[in-house]
Amino acid sequence: MNDRRITPANARVALDGYADAGQAVVSPVASSVCVPVADLRSGPDGARDRQLLHGETFDVLEVQDGYAFGIAARDGYVGYVAQSDLGPAVDATxxxxxxxxxxxxxxxxxxxxxxxxxxxxxxxxxxxxxxxxxxxxxxxxxxxxxxxLGRPFSDPVTIAQLLFGTPYLWGGNTSFGIDCSGLVQAGLLASGVSCPGDSDMQARLGADARDGYRRGDLIFWDGHVAMCVDEDVLIHANAYHMAVTYEPIVKAIARIKAQGDGDVTAHRRL
Incomplete structure (x- = not known):
């Protein structure tokens, strides 16, 4: 089954190579976000999946009823953005x-x-x-x-630490509000590392790590991700504290299990 989040097609239109019977094949038209933050939704009346930042490119496949359906250029995430939040493509510097x-x-x-x-x-x-x-x-x-733009940061953890204290926001991608996968993506993209938008996708990054925790390692639970600051401490955006916080790794693992969210599902090193 195709993953809706990364499949550039809806009931009416599709990018070439993704069309089924009844879908029109269309070419993307580049636009840029013209507001500080734009919500990327699962549908015109759907929930927020992620957010796009000012100046980011959104490749539009269709505009209907005030919403643009298309693809976020940064990671290929597909969804709907309010047409009023988009403007002509800008060649950012x-x-x-x-x-x-x-x-x-x-x-x-x-x-x-x-x-x-x-x-x-x-x-x-x-x-x-x-x-x-x-x-x-x-x-x-x-x-x-x-x-x-041509000078990426060298350390994703430094970016996560820059966002320490940011309020937790489900689907958030900004320093105004962010969630666990948004925090990881912000750090990696700013450091020139490709990164998908959601934690289940991010769990495929890098390789399994089995020799203790290192700075920059990612720790996953079902529906959650954190980044290691060092061998003892992690940083994550979490709903328990409703903010981006530091936590001792051992304590966080025990707390998350105790609250009913299970054991660690993956430990990945980039």
Whole structure:
């Protein structure tokens, strides 16, 4: 059975190679997220599966009743995004490299910020000032808050630690709210490592590890994932604390089992 989350087809349209009888074969049309955060839903009236960040590419296969059906370019996740959350494709040059930033109408921190963007958002820089960069749309972002797309981070755990304290949000992918797989994906993508969106998909990353825990290892339970900070401590977004928190590995394993969520199902090393 095809996995809906990564199958670019619905009842009406499909990407070439995925069409069944009655489905029109269509070509994707690139767009970019034009709001700080857009929900990627299972259907026009469906639940939030994941979130897309400002400037990320969404390849549209169909627009109907105010929703665009398509594919998230970052990981191939398929779903529906409100049409109003999308705009023309933007050739981004930088990402927001801090927990969050503000965009200003002038290159002056005393001016009233127009909007806020979370870590990982993509922007296109068009001009440089002394302390700010002008981005497409005529707004300004502080220079220390951005990083060229061609310079990935070197350590996914550092990114997870940057997001320490972020509120837990089911299906969340941002520093405004994030879940367990969103945290892992944020760290890996920022470090130039391909990573799917959900924990069951992420459990296929890397190889089985059997010789103790190391920084960057992933620990899985049924429906949950955590990242090792070192041999004794993990970091994860979890509903128990409703935030991104540190926990001793042994304590977390015991607590999760005691609350009825079972034993560790996988220990993977990238």
């Amino acid at each position: 930088h990402i927001i490299s801090v927990r969050a930033t503000h965009l200003y109408p002038t290159d002056d921190f005393k001016s009233e910020a127009v909007t806020s963007l979370p870590f990982g958002s993509r922007i296109r820089v068009i001009d440089e000032r002394r302390k700010y960069m002008e981005v497409e749309g005529g707004l300004f972002v502080p220079k220390p808050h951005i990083r060229p």
